[in-house]
Amino acid sequence: MTVALYPGSFDPITNGHLDVVHRAARLFEKLIIGVFETPSKSLLFTAEERLEMVRQAVVDVPNVEVQSYSGLTVDFARKVKALAMVRGLRMGSDFEWEFEMAMMNKQLCPELDLVCLMASLKYQFLSSTILKEVASLGGKIDNLVPKHVAEALRKKVGSIR
Numbered sequence: 001m002t003v004a005l006y007p008g009s010f011d012p013i014t015n016g017h018l019d020v021v022h023r024a025a026r027l028f029e030k031l032i033i034g035v036f037e038t039p040s041k042s043l044l045f046t047a048e049e050r051l052e053m054v055r056q057a058v059v060d061v062p063n064v065e066v067q068s069y070s071g072l073t074v075d076f077a078r079k080v081k082a083l084a085m086v087r088g089l090r091m092g093s094d095f096e097w098e099f100e101m102a103m104m105n106k107q108l109c110p111e112l113d114l115v116c117l118m119a120s121l122k123y124q125f126l127s128s129t130i131l132k133e134v135a136s137l138g139g140k141i142d143n144l145v146p147k148h149v150a151e152a153l154r155k156k157v158g159s160i161r
Ligand code: ADP
Pocket: 007, 008, 009, 010, 011, 014, 015, 016, 017, 020, 039, 086, 087, 088, 089, 090, 094, 118, 119, 120, 123, 124, 125, 126, 127, 128
């Protein structure tokens, strides 16, 4: 079975991430979404909250599984027997970082290959970071995330404000 891992912080999951999930789920027999518990960036949601939001967002995709992980992504990829790692590439912002990480991951785990899917045009400028910024300022986010994520965001920023 061809298994792929789509790792990320998903703080929170957006429609841009979901677009990548649906496209990757068509390419591989099984797609595992890996929610990285402890990224070095500052987070709005806890690991459990991020995991639950991702789970809810993909309940209707039969060949997608969601797991959280810590430590090296390549170690998690080995554990779940992934053949490939999936990442999304937005114009300008992602390429250099993904390239650098891919080179390092290749050193650490030569048998794992990286598959990058170009972000769809309508999600090119969508990031969890900008989404959180807009939500914290009371802007409309409903067309950018699933309903349960929009609600969780409003609740979270409301409790922080
Ligand atoms: P990380 O902290 O690992 O970058 P993110 O949750 O920010 O985790 O992103 C996970 C992956 O999804 C990355 O490959 C990122 O480039 C990709 N991604 C993020 N937003 C989008 C989007 N709007 N369209 C396509 N891919 C995206």
